[in-house]
Amino acid sequence: AIPPVNPSAIQWYFNSMLIEEHNKSNKYIFCCGKQSLTILDVQHSDAGIYEITVGSSSINITLNIYVEAALLNKNGIVTIKETGENVTFNCTADGINTPKIIWRRNGQFLFN
Numbered sequence: 001a002i003p004p005v006n007p008s009a010i011q012w013y014f015n016s017m018l019i020e021e022h023n024k025s026n027k028y029i030f031c032c033g034k035q036s037l038t039i040l041d042v043q044h045s046d047a048g049i050y051e052i053t054v055g056s057s058s059i060n061i062t063l064n065i066y067v068e069a070a071l072l073n074k075n076g077i078v079t080i081k082e083t084g085e086n087v088t089f090n091c092t093a094d095g096i097n098t099p100k101i102i103w104r105r106n107g108q109f110l111f112n
Helices: none
Strands: 010-014 028-031 036-039 048-054 057-063 103-105 108-110
Antiparallel strands (some): 010 048
């Protein structure tokens, strides 16, 4: 049998900062004698390296958070009054990594 670990010997870190030191908002919940860590209401800012140390042993865990790109303007109707007028289409999108906007006309890709 594996002997129980003293919870005071277990430390959790987020990006090299001791989690207990910046847990004033109760974002983190420890369970099972600090052998388990739960992160509440995960946000982009929670991505990074988590580390658990027990005595002189440690394990790093990388948390990546992926978010789909979102279109910020969704008006899909443009009306022109007369042929020969100019028309401008605008697209604004947001995401953790800047989304690549691709334009197509009748299924064919348009390039600058």
